[in-house]
Amino acid sequence: MAREIRFLQGNEAVCEGALYAGCRFYAGYPITPSTEIAEGLSASLPKVGGRFIQMEDELAAMAATIGGSIAGKKSLTATSGPGMSLKMENLGYAYLTEVPCVIVNVMRGGPSTGLPTGPGQSDVMQAKWGTHGDHPAIVLTPSTVQEQLNETVRAFNLSEKYRMPVIVLTDEIIGHMREAIEIPEPGELEVIDRKRPTCDPKDYKPYRPDADLVPPMADFGSGYRYHITGLNHAEDGFPSNNGKMAQADEIRQENKVMHHYDDIVKVEEFECSDAEIIIFAYGSSARSAKEAVIKARAEGIKAGLFRPLTLWPFPEKHLEKYVGKAKKFIVPELNLGMMKFEVDRVVKGQANVVGINKIDSDPITPVEIIDEIRRAK
Amino acid sequence: MAYDYSKYLRSGKIPHIWCPGCGYGIIMKSLIRAIDATGLNKDEIVLTSGIGCASRLPGYMDFNTLHTTHGRSLAFATGVKVANPKLKVIALGGDGDMTAIGGNHFIHACRRNIDITCFVFNNYIYGMTGGQYSPTTPKNSRATTAPYGNADNQFDIAQLAIGAGATFVARTTTYHAVPMEKLIKQALDHKGFSVVEIMAGCPTGYGRKNKQGSPANMILWQKENAIPANKAKEMSAEEMEGKFAIGVLHEVQKPEYVEAYDAQVGLK
Numbered sequence: 322m323a324r325e326i327r328f329l330q331g332n333e334a335v336c337e338g339a340l341y342a343g344c345r346f347y348a349g350y351p352i353t354p355s356t357e358i359a360e361g362l363s364a365s366l367p368k369v370g371g372r373f374i375q376m377e378d379e380l381a382a383m384a385a386t387i388g389g390s391i392a393g394k395k396s397l398t399a400t401s402g403p404g405m406s407l408k409m410e411n412l413g414y415a416y417l418t419e420v421p422c423v424i425v426n427v428m429r430g431g432p433s434t435g436l437p438t439g440p441g442q443s444d445v446m447q448a449k450w451g452t453h454g455d456h457p458a459i460v461l462t463p464s465t466v467q468e469q470l471n472e473t474v475r476a477f478n479l480s481e482k483y484r485m486p487v488i489v490l491t492d493e494i495i496g497h498m499r500e501a502i503e504i505p506e507p508g509e510l511e512v513i514d515r516k517r518p519t520c521d522p523k524d525y526k527p528y529r530p531d532a533d534l535v536p537p538m539a540d541f542g543s544g545y546r547y548h549i550t551g552l553n554h555a556e557d558g559f560p561s562n563n564g565k566m567a568q569a570d571e572i573r574q575e576n577k578v579m580h581h582y583d584d585i586v587k588v589e590e591f592e593c594s595d596a597e598i599i600i601f602a603y604g605s606s607a608r609s610a611k612e613a614v615i616k617a618r619a620e621g622i623k624a625g626l627f628r629p630l631t632l633w634p635f636p637e638k639h640l641e642k643y644v645g646k647a648k649k650f651i652v653p654e655l656n657l658g659m660m661k662f663e664v665d666r667v668v669k670g671q672a673n674v675v676g677i678n679k680i681d682s683d684p685i686t687p688v689e690i691i692d693e694i695r696r697a698k
Numbered sequence: 699m700a701y702d703y704s705k706y707l708r709s710g711k712i713p714h715i716w717c718p719g720c721g722y723g724i725i726m727k728s729l730i731r732a733i734d735a736t737g738l739n740k741d742e743i744v745l746t747s748g749i750g751c752a753s754r755l756p757g758y759m760d761f762n763t764l765h766t767t768h769g770r771s772l773a774f775a776t777g778v779k780v781a782n783p784k785l786k787v788i789a790l791g792g793d794g795d796m797t798a799i800g801g802n803h804f805i806h807a808c809r810r811n812i813d814i815t816c817f818v819f820n821n822y823i824y825g826m827t828g829g830q831y832s833p834t835t836p837k838n839s840r841a842t843t844a845p846y847g848n849a850d851n852q853f854d855i856a857q858l859a860i861g862a863g864a865t866f867v868a869r870t871t872t873y874h875a876v877p878m879e880k881l882i883k884q885a886l887d888h889k890g891f892s893v894v895e896i897m898a899g900c901p902t903g904y905g906r907k908n909k910q911g912s913p914a915n916m917i918l919w920q921k922e923n924a925i926p927a928n929k930a931k932e933m934s935a936e937e938m939e940g941k942f943a944i945g946v947l948h949e950v951q952k953p954e955y956v957e958a959y960d961a962q963v964g965l966k
């Protein structure tokens with residue numbers, strides 16, 4: 322049977338992906354350019370037995386999203402720059418308490434209220450380092466409207482599988498553009514649900530990990546009574562001041578992501594195998610980069626696109642394959658050079674790493690990238 | 699026979715962290731007795747709190763317990779309740795937690811009239827961080843951040859809740875332990891957002907600084923200054939100066955948030 326084709330906006334595709342993944346609760350606070358996600362789910366969630374709530378601010382929206390997940394529902398919230406800053410406090414809570422949930426940040430320009438209707442890619446470091454304290458992060462960066470749907474499903478899956486928040490980091494361009502996409506049939510994409518405990522409730526330890534380093538999680542109200550706290554805690558969930566134990570637990574959480582790098586990290590490597598010049602690009606900037614690579618190849622220049630769909634953990638194992646081979650790496654991004662730091666770190670001076678950077682609310686064009694490709698060094 | 703509290707306590711987590719003479723132990727006992735009187739099942743109860751001495755209470759209680767970030771317990775509780783309305787959700791916190799950092803969440807939970815029972819432990823001070831002034835610290839009182847006497851105006855938590863739309867609002871004190879149990883039970887039975895402000899002495903953070911004498915004296919102060927709601931209505935503002943009304947202060951029926959939402963969007 323042919324799949325349903327729909328002409329959707331990126332933000333609408335996020336709603337489709339969330340419903341596909343089994344999301345049944347959304348708590349949010351409106352902000353441009355993410356608002357259509359809230360609007361879409363306020364209409365569609367009740368139709369599948371889910372609920373939507375508009376909270377009083379982003380702190381509350383993040384808190385309610387976590388509460389919804391603890392009550393057993395796959396939960397989503399979406400926002401943009403200033404709202405993401407406000408979510409950080411409770412996002413940190415979700416990391417420490419290992420509560421699965423998905424946060425979509427449709428990036429816009431500028432610090433503070435900035436350039437509300439223009440695109441930006443300046444939250445890429447915040448997405449990894451935004452909260453206080455150490456924690457792992459999984460951050461996905463779609464480039465197309467189709468990927469807005471598919472990567473939202475993947476975000477829920479990773480969040481449920483690894484029992485942690487997952488961020489979908491997109492931007493105004495992809496959020497607001499329209500493309501014809503295929504809606505996957507039920508059962509076509511994998512949908513993963515969190516591991517729930519099967520032991521006797523009296524033996525349940527909410528933070529005792531299985532061999533995969535992920536502890537099963539019980540829904541509140543399911544007969545497993547337990548305690549959740551934002552304080553560092555022991556396996557039983559109760560606060561502990563034992564620093565050694567806190568360290569071991571935080572390292573375990575880091576490892577539950579890093580030990581599953583191959584499962585989590587996804588990249589598109591386009592024309593990279595023999596490339597002398599590699600463009601490292603994500604999100605909307607990767608669209609222009611792909612065009613530039615195609616044009617460069619037509620001119621006989623060996624260029625390739627390295628496009629992370631998982632930005633964090635940083636795809637260093639994938640990127641390392643090209644270090645020592647490519648002569649030049651180009652990193653176009655709508656910020657003053659953030660992921661370039663990471664590329665530099667992996668390239669370790671073995672090639673020239675050049676940024677193309679803009680924060681004027683205009684996309685980076687294929688021409689700007691080709692110009693840089695043609696430049697020798 | 700003595701009342702069996704142990705059914706509801708996590709015995710391994712006792713002794714609690716509260717100071718000798720702190721009013722919070724009395725509240726915990728009344729809360730347990732009231733919950734027992736409702737006949738609710740432990741598995742269906744979710745107890746949420748923020749950060750502070752008051753907010754440590756859920757750790758001692760054998761329910762589904764959620765100790766969240768400072769001030770945010772009502773926002774977490776709202777998510778829990780909306781995602782699974784079958785759960786009986788109770789949120790608690792100190793005056794700072796609920797009305798300073800959590801003030802926005804507090805008024806909006808009142809406005810929504812979501813079926814959550816909220817207890818505010820009002821000790822006039824930030825206890826856990828060592829006695830800084832809070833939105834309820836009386837004018838001219840001393841606090842570690844008000845060494846010259848507090849210049850701020852005070853929130854009246856119960857009036858704030860009524861103004862913001864809570865459908866059941868009551869006030870009590872730790873002196874009135876037995877009536878407190880009844881009020882808590884009434885609040886738990888109420889459908890909609892209910893608030894019980896509980897006056898509780900903090901001898902360590904407030905009493906010492908303000909020369910209120912022993913913890914026993916602080917409890918006697920509650921006895922002397924609490925006026926039953928009916929009587930308070932007939933007293934003038936001058937007569938009520940420095941005093942406060944106790945009992946049920948406000949009770950109305952309005953559609954409950956999740957039920958109203960479900961009806962509106964066509965969810966059964």
Ligand SMILES: Cc1ncc(C[n+]2csc(CCOP(=O)(O)OP(=O)(O)O)c2C)c(N)n1
Nearest residue numbers: 749750751752768792793794795824825826
């Ligand atoms: C975001 C944040 N700011 C500040 C604090 C520090 N803090 C912990 S408890 C507290 C105040 C507690 O006072 P109150 O809510 O009145 O409760 P009590 O301790 O008196 O029961 C503060 C300011 C914190 N934990 N988190």
Ligand code: SF4
Nearest residue numbers: 716717720751825900
């Ligand atoms: S500091 Fe005050 S509120 Fe905190 S436990 Fe001690 S007496 Fe109670």
